[in-house]
Amino acid sequence: MAIYKVVEVxxxxxxxxxxxxxxxxxxxxxxxxxxxxxxxxxxxxGLAAPQIGVPKRVIVVDIGKGLVEFINPVLAEKDGQQIDSEGCLSIPGLVGDVVRAEWVKVKGLNRAGEETELEATGFLARALQHEIDHLDGILFIDKAKNLKRV
Structure with missing residues (x-):
């Protein structure tokens, strides 16, 4: 397959x-x-399609526990709160603290066109929210506190 250049801020x-x-x-x-x-x-x-210049509602995530793919993902439910440091492939060298839901339920389609859902907590929940934000033109820097160069 092809490896694309990641679009930057x-x-x-x-x-x-x-x-x-x-x-x-x-x-x-x-x-x-x-x-x-x-x-x-x-x-x-994680990566959202707009990050490779494709304006479609498609994301992939792998926090080290296996690949998760969603087409047209929707954050159906969320609960709780967590704050942690985030970065982004489209904003190299910058990190900041972002408040996210602790638990989420994401619904969408898999590559076979079947409706699927995933409940996630912690880091996976954070990654899914981050990528879904990309689909709406929202970057982590829009929500971050304590931005710093790394």
Missing amino acids: GNDVLREKAITVTKLGPHIDKLLDNMRDTMYANQGV
Whole structure:
């Protein structure tokens, strides 16, 4: 598969609301595969399609416990609160503390077009929220406190 250059802050695609995927097929499978490969090549834990310049509602996440893929993900429920440091492949060298829900339920489609949902806590919940924010043009720096260079 292909490894893409990650789009960095300042590129308009990162601030746009991504388009809902209406047709699945080989092109979405290829997009998911390329996003996975790009995420791993950049040692990331998540990637949203806009981060490779594709304004579609598609995310991949792997916090070290296996790959999670969502097409048209929706944050269906959330509860609790956690605060932790975040960074982003699209904003290299910058980290900050972000308040997120401790528990989330995400619903969407898998690559077979089947409705799927996932309940997550802790770091996985944080990563899913971070990537879903990307689909709405929201970057972690919009929510972060104590931003610093690393």
